[in-house]
Amino acid sequence: DIQMTQSPSSLSASVGDRVTITCRASQSMSTYLNWYQQKPGKAPKLLIYVASSLQSGVPSRFSGSGSGTDFTLTISSLQPEDFATYYCQQSYSSPRTFGQGTKVEIK
Amino acid sequence: QVQLQQSGPGLVKPSQTLSLTCAISGDTVSTNTTTWNWIRQSPSRGLEWLGRTYYRSKWYNDYAVSVKSRVTINPDTSKNHFSLQLNSVTPEDTAMYYCAREYYDGPGRLDYWGQGTLVTVSS
Numbered sequence: 550d551i552q553m554t555q556s557p558s559s560l561s562a563s564v565g566d567r568v569t570i571t572c573r574a575s576q577s578m579s580t581y582l583n584w585y586q587q588k589p590g591k592a593p594k595l596l597i598y599v600a601s602s603l604q605s606g607v608p609s610r611f612s613g614s615g616s617g618t619d620f621t622l623t624i625s626s627l628q629p630e631d632f633a634t635y636y637c638q639q640s641y642s643s644p645r646t647f648g649q650g651t652k653v654e655i656k
Numbered sequence: 657q658v659q660l661q662q663s664g665p666g667l668v669k670p671s672q673t674l675s676l677t678c679a680i681s682g683d684t685v686s687t688n689t690t691t692w693n694w695i696r697q698s699p700s701r702g703l704e705w706l707g708r709t710y711y712r713s714k715w716y717n718d719y720a721v722s723v724k725s726r727v728t729i730n731p732d733t734s735k736n737h738f739s740l741q742l743n744s745v746t747p748e749d750t751a752m753y754y755c756a757r758e759y760y761d762g763p764g765r766l767d768y769w770g771q772g773t774l775v776t777v778s779s
Contacts, residue, residue, distance in 0.1 A: 581763045592754055592769035599763050640764040644720045647703040
């Protein structure tokens with residue numbers, strides 16, 4: 550199984566800050582990497598697929614990059630509605646696996 | 657617009673079978689550009705993929721090793737839904753359960769999710 554490791558596990562940031570979350574895979578997987586946002590009591594929501602493609606309807610302040618084993622999710626200017634938990638997920642092989650999550654909190 | 661509507665009991669007794677259904681609207685369970693997945697989430701395990709069913713000229717299933725001996729995911733083309741059965745449950749199976757569509761136009765992504773069902777395993 551491919552292990553996904555996110556860092557940091559949590560972070561505190563202010564509205565307007567630039568935020569970067571990292572995801573590392575235990576083996577190379579090209580760009581088969583997706584990012585999700587989850588708010589309390591809700592299902593995860595797809596933000597980014599194939600490492601850098603923005604899902605329809607997702608604000609352009611979200612972006613993704615990376616390939617191989619190292620990937621990054623960036624929020625260019627944090628908005629109040631962005632305080633949530635973010636997960637990476639690999640679609641390179643079965644079983645699908647997720648990172649442990651990064652909780653973005655208000656500073 | 658694709659929608660996934662989950663149904664099933666929120667309380668299951670230990671050693672019994674957990675059964676959930678995910679009704680699909682806006683898509684068809686037998687399309688060859690999708691897979692239909694069950695995922696659960698708990699504080700101890702995080703997001704855990706359980707398995708999927710999909711059609712590529714015939715039906716296939718794919719399960720996580722951790723539940724493979726206890727899990728069945730079945731499509732129902734007449735009702736356009738798919739189901740999860742997890743046998744011999746224990747309190748460790750207590751979690752929020754989600755169904756989700758994985759869409760392929762290249763690599764897959766989980767683009768639509770059900771609303772979630774909190775399942776508690778307790779006597």
